[in-house]
Amino acid sequence: MLVQHLFFSLMERLKEIEEQWTSASKPGKEKLRNEMLQLRALSDEILDHWLTLEEKITQFQQEFSDELSVVDQEIEQMSDEVAAKILKEVKNLNLKEGKDPNLQAAPAPPPPSSPSTISLLTGDAAISFRRGQGYYNLFMFKQASKHFGELLEREPDLDIGRMFLAYSYMMDGQFELARHHFHLLSETTDHRLFRAIALNALGCLMAGNGKWEEAVFIFEKAIDSHSKLGDPLFNVALVYMKLGQYGEAKKSWLNYVERFSDDWEALFQLSQCFRHEGNLLLAEKTMERIYRATDDPELLWQVGQGFEDLRQFGNAALCYQLLVNLDPSKASAWHGLGWNLYHAEGYPYSLQYIQKAISLAPKNPDFQFSYGWILFYMGEWGQAEKVFQHVLQQEKNYPLALAGLVQIMIGKEHWEHVKGYCNQLILDEQTQTRALGHFLQGKAYLIQGNYTAAEKEWKQSIRENPKMKDSYLMLGLVQFLKGEKEQAMECWEYAL
Template sequence: MKIEDWFQTLRSKAETIEEKWSDASEQERLQFADQLFYLRQVSDTVVDLWLQFEERLSNAIRKIKQMEGQLPAEDNHTQVAVANEASNKNTLKKEPGSAMQKSGNESVSPSKDTNPYEPMFRRGEGFYHLRMFQDAKKCFEELIQLSPDWESGRLYYAYSLLFCEEQEHAFREFRLLSRSASSPTVVSSSFNAMGCILAEEKHWLEAVQAFKSSLEVKSEQEEARYNLALCYLKDGDAQEAMDEIEKYLQKDEDDWEAQMLWLRAAQLLQTMDESTELSPPASLQLPTRDLDNDTLQEMASLYESVGNYHRAQICYHFLTERLPREGWTWHGLAWNTWLIAGTKRALTLLKKAISLAPLHDDFTFSYGWMLLFDGKVDEAMGTFRHMLEKDKDNRLGQSGMISAYEKIGELQAAKRLAKEFTEDQEPYVRSLGYFHLGRLAVVEENWRIAEQYFQRTLPHANQFREVPIYMQLCASKLGERVSITELLQP
């Protein structure tokens, strides 16, 4: 039997026990418990055997390289090749990743031909790569007591502390390394880790300085550059974030996390100043099938925010190819198709989205909205009423009815519904109510009242893109002057 098949058998046993447990009798549960205990013993044995194998394999490779002259005879076991823990678009890159793979010729380790503590190092390293951080911490803690100058061992110890959520202790170890280590890579990685700890506590200025120090020691520490950009963005410095992430993308243009960070910075800049002209990096200038799903979704959102519906449509087209059973991909494609080509082509796509997610109110609301703006008011109102029959307090359905009442001139009915929004506990819903009342006041040409309603939506003005335009209209009708930039200022 192949080892993959053997592990699959073990996984299947665990899954079967989990599935059958709730309906099992007391006797069956006792048998399942015995089986789980046996599987735990197997797991522990496998881990121990793997660690022994890893230690033997590492020793063999090192000695052969020494015999072939590829490594200095004294010692090169300080190479640290740790996996990057960052796995999503909002995560700091804590570990040194590829930069540390080159640390072997830099890090300081005991300079004996045969190091008596190497088995301990390899065991701790094995635990670390298996993400058994508590065991790794104990192993490296013992190691640095016996060999305190072993920099990569102390670095592993600091990271083990970090992933055991002992941030304060980890920070002290990283700070010690940043001040005393002779290896530029170890120093740079320590500053990067310190920056991550500070950023997670929202100490943005201190975190920025730590990431900058990491780059000053070793400019090719790309993880620190990414983290610096993310830190700037979290602190609202969109331009600085964009400048740093563009440098990062020059080295790794296909990093999807970095691509999304650039897109977020671009969105923030657009929110701050709609006149900002952005030139995306080469890898983001046109959506392609090579991009991953998260980046395509982020790009679509950015393109929609700046009114580039054709490119947003392309993104959603690629997403529907990859995720044909996800209703949101069809909804995005339908919405942008509607903005480009109108209702006829969009409704078919939207029906697909609704069929995949019939309980998704957003999709049903979009269907009614398209009908409403295509002049099919009765059908639109039927759609909104259907939503309200299932939930009379459904704000989407009520919002659709307000617009429908406005279309047919029943302004008092529209106002009654809109005023209910202004009593809601949710701030956004209250702003939506004032937005509706402002538009209704515009229809009645009550410019001062409209202006007052729109003023009350400003805390959420970025979600009501028409508000600045309405405000300018009111100011014009009242003989006043106001710029969109002034309206967007807090």
């Protein structure tokens, strides 16, 4: 269509202006600025013409329309299934894992409404609705809220108008006004679908302010209002996870995936619940359902890392292979493939994949460390040492490279070098790095037969980083060797 072609051309030119801006000279930037203002003027002119056309269409509809009901009367007689279809695309702000759960994370699309529904509005009310919806579709939320506000002055009981107004305020960052109208809608509407949508949005606002317990209460009310609406169920499960209540979260995820089996993000979150309760087999099987049926790069990446955490290196490698297939230029995917293939099967050719990652991102120290680490375990100590030293030339005191050198020096029994590298780690600002230094020094003492010194180092490692389970394992080992079997079992039980 000509209109689509016009907007595509405008967007392409705007993108070119954006790309040229940073490298443009001062006169060049002035020229680009003027061109951008011309595009702005053209956009405004198109919008004015479009709104005029909308008004004419609305007036023409009124001439032959005998139906004078308002939108609530039509929705009231709809079945739940029809209502659900109309509002299917009302996608509230799901609290995605790994993101700050606030209302700015992902703007919701406008609540859709069918042409027949809109045609039931008459006069100025219809014009206000059309204008408000037009501005909303253009993401001009401030202007949209103005027209929806005018609509509600004429039709104060129009639920869909209040819902649009609340979403407009939300998208414009006026969260208190949005909260007011969502709350009012939830208290006054006779339609349980609208009530559930309003409550769900209120729950997101509570979660966005860190009021997790209140968010749970509101999401549960939304679920009670309309059990077929999936978003509140999804959101309450995420909030339970945020609160560390994985048992409650698991119940919600199981309920959700039973109805929405193609939501792979929900499956991933469910697998994390199984993992937290120690059911690693179910966690693995749940994640297998994901990589067999999705090509979402972000989700594949999460699943790959989840398999790594479970030490399921073969499954992790499969996820990274799929990522490589989707985007061969992604260095991290090549690195993940090589690293996990080596740990899964010990294949030397996995080094080729690490080398590919380094060629794509030559300054990434993690990739270089992985290359050196695999060389070390293949017995190529000389080459591995060169790699670690090269990393340290680029990144002074890089912890993993220092740890690699410690391992090589332990193998060579160069104890003074071991102590020197461990001290560099122990003097670091980061507690995790200091814990690593004490752990490695303890390992060196154990090999030398100095159990007392080794025990002291591992206890200090635990003090620095209580979550470092390898320190508990090694502390248990040295206690067992000293004949302190009960203490050893306590350490091992905690670690395992």
